[in-house]
Amino acid sequence: MLHLRIVCPPERTEAVLGVLRAAAGATHLVLLPGAGLEPAGDVVEADVAREAADDVLAELCAMQLDHDGAITLETIDTSLSDAADRAEADAPGDGADAVVWEELIARTGEESRLTTTFQAFMTLACLLAAVGVVTDSPVTIVGAMVVGPEFGPLAAIAVGLVLRRWDLVRRAALAIGVGFPLAMLVTAGAAALGETGGLFDREVFNGAQHQVDFVYQVGPFSLIVALLAGAAGMLAMTSAKSAALVGVFISVTTVPAAGYAAVAAVLGDWGKALESSAQLAVNLLGIVVAAALVLWLRYRRNRFSSAGANGRPLAAG
Missing domain, CATH: 3.30.70.120 (Alpha-Beta Plaits)
Incomplete structure (x- = not known):
């Protein structure tokens, strides 16, 4: 109720x-x-x-x-x-x-703003991912996934596209477009300081096989996982099953890919840096596409259900 x-x-x-x-x-x-x-x-x-x-x-x-x-x-x-x-x-x-559409718009609108808190969480998540990369710690990578706040703006972009709320799209795109680069820049600075201070060795990082190499290894399953996560995330946001969002955060490698790209760039491994950036792009795109598709299907279902019950279509807001 x-x-x-x-x-x-x-x-x-x-x-x-x-x-x-x-x-x-x-x-x-x-x-x-x-x-x-x-x-x-x-x-x-x-x-x-x-x-x-x-x-x-x-x-x-x-x-x-x-x-x-x-x-x-x-x-x-x-x-x-x-x-x-x-x-x-x-x-x-x-x-x-x-689906309570006004509630969904209000919720995604609030979570899509580029605020100091949003940027702080994004930066901390990227730093955690960088620590996971240099220490070869999958557990720390998972922690970075959970801390990352990026799903809110991605969901807002999907909502804005389906409901033609371009203010939501612009605001969320700004949060993603500024949040990730700024967090990666801070992470790169921290990685440079860490290498200078002897916290990790460039040669060991560049030459060894790591348990966290899945972060930058982009392939068909990268897109498949992103699509599934985006669909699950939007279902969770539009229903009473919000606890499922935690699983969405853990399943995608957006923040870890950003952190890996920053570390690899600092250490001069441009191949891994580019692959990580591609992984980030594939995940972001896949989440938005799947979330928008799920929301569009639910919107059409609600629209025709409302038209049948009340003789009028559901407004797009």
Whole structure:
């Protein structure tokens, strides 16, 4: 269940209540007249089954309440109520399969911003990957995969492409386009300092076979894994299965490839540096393509389901 709170002008309150009363899957309706201070208005609250939330939000946004008032949506962890059970039973579909498009746009929009925190995580992840490379430690490479924050912007690019939200695409592309090069530059500087300080030996690195060589060895399976990870990641983001994202982070070699490329460039192994860069590009492209395809399929399914139920297609936002 999701908790919905609406601040609306008093003259639209009855219309809002009508939408919620008519919606299959809405319950626990509460009206607080005049409780809204900024923006001013009445406060209407309700609990809505996840599978019914998107249609309710579409009708509320059509009333311009996102401009003239406020609409807030929160996840309810536990709801002990027979009314809530009936609402979930009445709502069409399954909550785990439902996509709340406004929630998805808000989530990916937030995670796609080039912020100091995003850049810090990206840089730390690349540094961890570099340590894994020079110490031949697959465990450290896996740690770098988990720390890397790159899936958020990649998912935002997919969402922006499918829903034609070019602001999301631009913002996410900026995060990726600046985040990776800057993190690689810092990593290269750290690698140069490490070699100068004797932390690792150039000849040993260039001449030996390593357990982490899979990072730069680009091939057909690089694309296959990226496609599978992108599909799984988008399914996790558009459903109630967000725990699956951890597996997505571990399965792709985006950050490790960036870290390997930086170290190899500093040590003069330009072949490995180029292969690592190719691995990075293949992973980024594969994730976006698969995520966009999964989202497009889910969008079409929801669009036609909504048209059949309400006589109107789902808006693209």
